[in-house]
Amino acid sequence: MTTSLNRRFLLAQRPVGPATRDTFSYEEKPLGEPGPGQILVENHYLSLDPAMRGWMNEGKSYIAPVGLGEVMRALGVGKVLASQHPDYAVGDFVNGALGVQDYFLGEPKGFYKVDPLRAPLPLYLSALGMTGMTAYFALLDVGAPKAGETVVISGAAGAVGSVAGQIARIKGCRVVGIAGGAEKCRFLTEELGFDAAIDYKQGDLAAALKRECPKGIDVYFDNVGGDILDAVLTRLNFKARVVICGAISQYNNEESVKGPANYLALLVNRARMEGFVVMDHAAHFADAAREMGGWLADGRLKSKEHIVEGLEHFPETLNKLFTGENFGKLILKVR
Numbered sequence: 001m002t003t004s005l006n007r008r009f010l011l012a013q014r015p016v017g018p019a020t021r022d023t024f025s026y027e028e029k030p031l032g033e034p035g036p037g038q039i040l041v042e043n044h045y046l047s048l049d050p051a052m053r054g055w056m057n058e059g060k061s062y063i064a065p066v067g068l069g070e071v072m073r074a075l076g077v078g079k080v081l082a083s084q085h086p087d088y089a090v091g092d093f094v095n096g097a098l099g100v101q102d103y104f105l106g107e108p109k110g111f112y113k114v115d116p117l118r119a120p121l122p123l124y125l126s127a128l129g130m131t132g133m134t135a136y137f138a139l140l141d142v143g144a145p146k147a148g149e150t151v152v153i154s155g156a157a158g159a160v161g162s163v164a165g166q167i168a169r170i171k172g173c174r175v176v177g178i179a180g181g182a183e184k185c186r187f188l189t190e191e192l193g194f195d196a197a198i199d200y201k202q203g204d205l206a207a208a209l210k211r212e213c214p215k216g217i218d219v220y221f222d223n224v225g226g227d228i229l230d231a232v233l234t235r236l237n238f239k240a241r242v243v244i245c246g247a248i249s250q251y252n253n254e255e256s257v258k259g260p261a262n263y264l265a266l267l268v269n270r271a272r273m274e275g276f277v278v279m280d281h282a283a284h285f286a287d288a289a290r291e292m293g294g295w296l297a298d299g300r301l302k303s304k305e306h307i308v309e310g311l312e313h314f315p316e317t318l319n320k321l322f323t324g325e326n327f328g329k330l331i332l333k334v335r
């Protein structure tokens with residue numbers, strides 16, 4: 001049993017615009033012991049996700065908001081130090097909602113075990129974790145791409161987008177990524193095998209989409225929303241599928257969310273737009289992880305992680321997602 005203090009970030013106020021250091025309060029608390037049904041976990045890596053910004057807001061969503069004064073929710077992987085739960089033993093590694101803190105103490109609701117001998121721990125937060133599951137199910141179940149179709153992905157150099165694009169390539173599609181900056185675009189075409197990449201920061205996205213998608217767009221995997229969604233809608237094909245995976249351009253908005261002005265493209269093309277939440281597919285994660293593991297092993301799928309060390313850097317590190325400073329799956333290394 002450890003005698004360490006537990007450093008933790010609590011949600012102190014609901015932010016308007018981007019979260020700042022003042023959004024959180026920081027405290028150090030002595031560790032307790034697990035009660036019946038509980039486990040104590042030392043957190044190793046925490047997943048930083050755009051969704052965390054949404055969890056800070058009040059109101060109805062697909063999951064309850066983090067309460068004021070509660071530890072900020074975060075998924076992570078860590079090692080069981082003590083257990084009073086029949087399914088978990090000391091030394092097991094687990095994946096679950098560990099929170100932005102050094103140690104998790106509580107009931108392991110929704111937790112599952114991971115094997116650090118089969119894959120490095122950060123991979124269980126990227127391609128083999130929620131990120132990979134999101135890319136897999138949002139693309140294959142909602143986007144349903146067929147070989148030869150054109151798939152466009154926004155946020156393409158990010159955690160979800162980069163995996164989704166590679167899966168679309170595996171399925172034989174023409175894949176066009178939209179990302180910010182020349183370095184990210186080069187990474188998509190030269191390292192991940194995307195057919196083309198568009199730097200949306202260079203302007204005239206409509207012309208670039210016309211150039212790179214000469215046969216129109218059959219599947220649009222949207223991670224960003226806003227103006228990029230609007231531009232893509234104008235190039236949709238008959239019976240196209242638009243996957244609403246996320247809308248990061250809107251999460252820090254101080255005004256209301258900007259909806260798509262060009263939505264009548266759905267009517268004209270008998271196309272559809274469908275929202276996606278990864279947890280709906282939890283029953284099939286193990287099968288997907290097995291298939292993704294095979295692709296990682298045979299080199300058809302590459303996973304890029306961006307690891308920042310130090311729990312104390314949590315607030316600034318989270319914001320890298322919104323400035324585009326992250327390059328790959330953003331992970332906070334706790335120990």
Ligand SMILES: NC(=O)c1ccc[n+]([C@@H]2O[C@H](COP(=O)([O-])OP(=O)(O)OC[C@H]3O[C@@H](n4cnc5c(N)ncnc54)[C@H](OP(=O)(O)O)[C@@H]3O)[C@@H](O)[C@H]2O)c1
Nearest residue numbers: 050134158159160179180223246247248249276277278324
């Ligand atoms: N529905 C679900 O179940 C589910 C699950 C997981 C994630 N998601 C969603 O998937 C999306 C990607 O998440 P992720 O974890 O993979 O993050 P990520 O793509 O690794 O990081 C976010 C990226 O978004 C881009 N970005 C930020 N602000 C932008 C803006 N205003 N306009 C255009 N691009 C912007 C930046 O890339 P650039 O440098 O290219 O701008 C940044 O690197 C998010 O929308 C997230 O909410 C949904």
